[in-house]
Structures are given as structure tokens and as C-alpha cells.
Amino acid sequence: xxxxxPDFSPDRILVRASSRADDSLxxxxxxxxxxxxxxxxxxxxxxxRAVDAIDFSVKRGETFGLLGPNxxxxxxxxxxIACRTPLTSGELFVEGLDVRTQxxxxxxxxxxxxQDNNLDPDLNVWLNLITYASYFRIPKKQAxxxxxxxxxxxxxxxxxxxxxxxxxxxxxxxxMIARSLLHDPKLxxxxxxxxxxxxxxxxxx
Numbered sequence: 001x002x003x004x005x006p007d008f009s010p011d012r013i014l015v016r017a018s019s020r021a022d023d024s025l026x027x028x029x030x031x032x033x034x035x036x037x038x039x040x041x042x043x044x045x046x047x048x049r050a051v052d053a054i055d056f057s058v059k060r061g062e063t064f065g066l067l068g069p070n071x072x073x074x075x076x077x078x079x080x081i082a083c084r085t086p087l088t089s090g091e092l093f094v095e096g097l098d099v100r101t102q103x104x105x106x107x108x109x110x111x112x113x114x115q116d117n118n119l120d121p122d123l124n125v126w127l128n129l130i131t132y133a134s135y136f137r138i139p140k141k142q143a144x145x146x147x148x149x150x151x152x153x154x155x156x157x158x159x160x161x162x163x164x165x166x167x168x169x170x171x172x173x174x175x176m177i178a179r180s181l182l183h184d185p186k187l188x189x190x191x192x193x194x195x196x197x198x199x200x201x202x203x204x205x
Contacts, residue, residue, distance in 0.1 A: 040090035111180030150178035
């Protein structure tokens with residue numbers, strides 16, 4: 001691994017999951033044994049069940065992915081893990097923290113690549129990264145170095161001064177992945193992270 005490549009070890013990436021209950025999970029399990037642990041996780045929208053009492057546990061060192069048709073609740077589950085959508089019932093812990101009461105601490109430890117583009121169109125590529133780093137109170141010098149390394153990693157060094165609307169869909173996706181890595185998160189939540197990327201870039205990511 002070169003010095004410009006972020007650490008993509010399995011315990012840092014949420015890429016594969018199952019909604020099947022883990023038979024080894026008991027009510028006495030301690031949240032700290034898992035990176036993510038869900039028990040009877042449920043989300044309702046106007047009495048419609050988007051997520052229906054699912055159980056799963058992501059151990060450190062595992063890769064985990066959510067598979068299913070459109071409307072199966074994959075993105076909703078990811079948003080609950082990322083503390084962006086409140087759960088209706090059940091329990092959900094991330095790094096041993098309760099999403100219902102410790103969302104701020106959780107958000108500081110995870111990187112999120114949402115399904116839709118949410119880059120700031122008023123800022124160029126470089127400032128999208130630097131501004132995002134400021135949300136995590138990363139020192140300016142450290143943020144600049146990290147942004148430089150990540151731009152090199154995703155092949156956008158030459159586009160640092162480009163506005164977002166000047167980028168292709170694949171470039172925007174790569175930038176969102178780089179942004180999610182800025183604060184060196186313990187866990188990545190990726191919602192269709194390779195959308196818009198060509199096969200070669202998908203393989204690299």
C-alpha cells in the first residue's frame with residue numbers, strides 16, 4: 001500500500017450485509033463486541049414498514065452488505081446506522097454507542113457515501129473537501145494534507161480547482177468517497193458507492 005492510499009481494511013468498510021437474524025445474538029450481548037449491532041430494528045413511514053424488525057451484527061474485520069430489490073429498506077437501514085433517520089423501534093448500536101442518544105459521537109466516527117450526490121455546487125473540488133474537514137475540527141494543515149492525498153488517490157489532483165458541475169458523474173462519485181475518508185473514520189457506510197463509475201474504477205474502489 002502506498003503512502004497515498006487510505007486504509008481499506010475490512011473493518012473500515014460497510015460493504016456487505018444480511019437481514020437474517022444472527023443465531024448467536026442474545027439479549028445479553030454487549031454492544032461493544034460488534035461494530036454495528038441491530039436488534040428488531042424497525043422503521044415505519046405512515047404505518048408502512050420500510051424496515052421490519054431485522055437483526056444483524058457486524059463484527060470487526062467483517063465486510064457486510066445489504067442486498068434486496070428497490071424499496072426493500074436498504075437505504076433506510078443505512079441512514080439509521082448513519083444517524084440520519086430515527087428508528088421507530090428496536091435497538092441499534094454503532095461502535096458500542098446507541099444511535100438514539102449518542103448520534104453526535106457516532107457521526108464523528110463514521111464516513112458516509114449517500115446514494116445521491118450532495119456535494120456543494122458553489123464550492124470547487126478542493127473546498128468541498130476542506131469545508132467538510134472543518135465539520136470534524138481537523139486542523140487546517142492536517143486537512144490540507146489529507147485532502148491532497150485523497151485527491152491523488154482518486155485521480156482528481158488536476159481538478160482541484162474545478163467546480164462540481166464541471167465534473168462527470170464518475171468524478172463526483174469518487175470525490176464523495178474521498179470526502180467520506182477525510183476524518184479517518186472507523187466505519188464507512190456506502191450506499192451504491194460505485195454508481196456512475198466505469199468498470200476499471202469500480203474495481204479500484
